[in-house]
Every structure is written in structure tokens, then in C-alpha cells.
Amino acid sequence: MVKTSMSHEDYLEAIVMLGGTTEVPVRSVDVANKLGVSKASVNKAISALKEQALVVQPHYGDITLTEEGYAYGSSVLGRHRMLFDFLTKAVGISPEVAEEEACQMEHAISDDSFEKWEAFVKSLNL
Numbered sequence: 120m121v122k123t124s125m126s127h128e129d130y131l132e133a134i135v136m137l138g139g140t141t142e143v144p145v146r147s148v149d150v151a152n153k154l155g156v157s158k159a160s161v162n163k164a165i166s167a168l169k170e171q172a173l174v175v176q177p178h179y180g181d182i183t184l185t186e187e188g189y190a191y192g193s194s195v196l197g198r199h200r201m202l203f204d205f206l207t208k209a210v211g212i213s214p215e216v217a218e219e220e221a222c223q224m225e226h227a228i229s230d231d232s233f234e235k236w237e238a239f240v241k242s243l244n245l
Contacts, residue, residue: 131192144181
């Protein structure tokens with residue numbers, strides 16, 4: 120899977136969080152509200168994601184993830200959730216701080232390091 124920017128990963132993650140799939144579209148306004156950005160920012164990001172074949176969107180229509188886009192967004196969300204759980208349950212960081220830090224970490228950690236961290240966390244039965 121080709122990597123995209125951190126910002127675009129956030130858009131894919133938000134679409135998945137909003138219930139978007141390869142079959143279920145989401146509205147641009149809902150993505151904007153979820154991320155706290157303007158609809159124009161969503162349109163710009165979605166244009167870039169369309170070029171990467173991660174989403175499809177008819178002219179000003181709803182956004183649907185491609186199979187690759189859904190896999191990518193689900194992966195980012197899965198990383199976020201595992202990191203959040205680790206930070207709150209194993210380390211004792213407050214949910215508010217853990218939410219922000221998990222969001223930063225999900226983009227920075229390599230796939231190899233994440234896989235090893237995930238195996239370690241699973242061994243803790245969190």
C-alpha cells in the first residue's frame with residue numbers, strides 16, 4: 120500500500136469512523152465537522168485522495184472509499200485505537216492526552232515497529 124500524507128490519513132480515518140465503506144458513502148459536511156475543518160478543505164483533500172484512487176466521489180456528491188481506501192483508513196483507525204488503549208490502560212495517561220498523542224503516533228511509527236508493538240500489547244491482554 121502506498122503511503123499518503125498524515126493529513127490525508129486523517130481524512131481516510133474520519134471517513135471510516137463516520138461509517139464510510141466501499142458500499143456506504145459519507146457526506147463532505149460530516150467529514151468537515153468530524154475534523155473541524157472547512158468544506159473547502161475537505162474538497163481539496165478528497166481531490167488528492169481521488170487521484171490516489173483511495174476514494175470516489177461524483178461531482179459534489181458523497182464520498183465512497185475504494186477497497187484500498189477502506190483498508191488504509193481502517194488500518195489507521197486500528198493503529199489509533201491500539202495506541203489509545205495502550206496509553207490509557209497500560210501507561211495511565213488521561214484519555215484526553217492519549218487521544219491527541221495516539222493521533223500523532225499513528226502516523227509516525229513504521230509498519231514494522233507497529234507490528235512489533237501490537238504483538239507486545241496483545242501479549243499484555245489489554
